[in-house]
Amino acid sequence: MTSFQLRRAAPPDAPLIALWMAQPHVRRWWHQGWSVERWAQEIEQQAAGEHSRPCVITLDAEEFAYVELYRVRQDRLAEYYAYDDEDWGVHVAIGDSTRVGRGLGRRLLRTVADTVLRSEPACTRVVAEPDIENTPSVRAFAAAGFVQHGELQLPEKTAVLMVRTRTVQEA
Ligand SMILES: CC(C)(COP(=O)(O)OP(=O)(O)OC[C@H]1O[C@@H](n2cnc3c(N)ncnc32)[C@H](O)[C@@H]1OP(=O)(O)O)[C@@H](O)C(=O)NCCC(=O)NCCS
Incomplete structure (x- = not known):
C-alpha cells in the first residue's frame, strides 16, 4: 500500500489550501473559505508560533488534504475538557470532493495519529472535536482508532470529543 507524506505547509501553498477550503463539503464544517492572501497570512502566522503546525498531505504524488496539528494547551479547546499538557489536536480536510467517503480519511487519520x-514521545493522546452533525468525520475518526469521550458545547457547535490514546504496546 502506498503511504501518505506529511509536510509543513508554507505561504506558497495558500492558493491550494484556499481552493480546498472553498469547496462546499469543506467550507460547511471549517467556515474558513478565505482569500489566498488571508490563507498566506494564516500559514505564516501559524509557522511563526508554537500553537499549531499546518500540513499538506500527499498520496501517490498528489496533494489532496490539509491537516492542522495543534497543542491543546495553547488552544481554546483546553477550556472544554480535562486536557493533558502534552495532548495534541487534529483538524482535517480532504480538499477534493471526489476523494471523500472512500475510506481515505480514516487511513489518513490513523497515520496522522500514529x-x-x-x-512526540511525551504525548499520550491525540484528540479531535468534530461537529456532532458531521457524521462522516465522526465515523472516520472512530474507524481510525479514536474513541468518543462525550460531547463538548463549543461556541459555534456541539462537538464530539474524539480521543486516540497511546496503546500499551506503543508505550
Ligand atoms: C472528514 C473527512 C476527513 C473524512 O474522510 P473520508 O475519507 O470522507 O472518511 P471515510 O471514507 O474514511 O469514512 C466516512 C464515513 O462516513 C460515512 N458517511 C459518509 N457520508 C455520509 C453521510 N452523508 N451520512 C452518514 N454517513 C456518511 C461513511 O459511510 C463512512 O463511515 P462507515 O464506513 O463507518 O460507514 C472528509 O470527509 C473531509 O475532509 N470532509 C470535509 C472536511 C471535514 O468535515 N473535516 C472534519 C472537520 S473535524
Whole structure:
C-alpha cells in the first residue's frame, strides 16, 4: 500500500489550501473559505508560533488534504475538557470532493495519529472535536482508532470529543 507524506505547509501553498477550503463539503464544517492572501497570512502566522503546525498531505504524488496539528494547551479547546499538557489536536480536510467517503480519511487519520505519537514521545493522546452533525468525520475518526469521550458545547457547535490514546504496546 502506498503511504501518505506529511509536510509543513508554507505561504506558497495558500492558493491550494484556499481552493480546498472553498469547496462546499469543506467550507460547511471549517467556515474558513478565505482569500489566498488571508490563507498566506494564516500559514505564516501559524509557522511563526508554537500553537499549531499546518500540513499538506500527499498520496501517490498528489496533494489532496490539509491537516492542522495543534497543542491543546495553547488552544481554546483546553477550556472544554480535562486536557493533558502534552495532548495534541487534529483538524482535517480532504480538499477534493471526489476523494471523500472512500475510506481515505480514516487511513489518513490513523497515520496522522500514529505519526504524532511517534514523534512526540511525551504525548499520550491525540484528540479531535468534530461537529456532532458531521457524521462522516465522526465515523472516520472512530474507524481510525479514536474513541468518543462525550460531547463538548463549543461556541459555534456541539462537538464530539474524539480521543486516540497511546496503546500499551506503543508505550
Ligand atoms: C472528514 C473527512 C476527513 C473524512 O474522510 P473520508 O475519507 O470522507 O472518511 P471515510 O471514507 O474514511 O469514512 C466516512 C464515513 O462516513 C460515512 N458517511 C459518509 N457520508 C455520509 C453521510 N452523508 N451520512 C452518514 N454517513 C456518511 C461513511 O459511510 C463512512 O463511515 P462507515 O464506513 O463507518 O460507514 C472528509 O470527509 C473531509 O475532509 N470532509 C470535509 C472536511 C471535514 O468535515 N473535516 C472534519 C472537520 S473535524
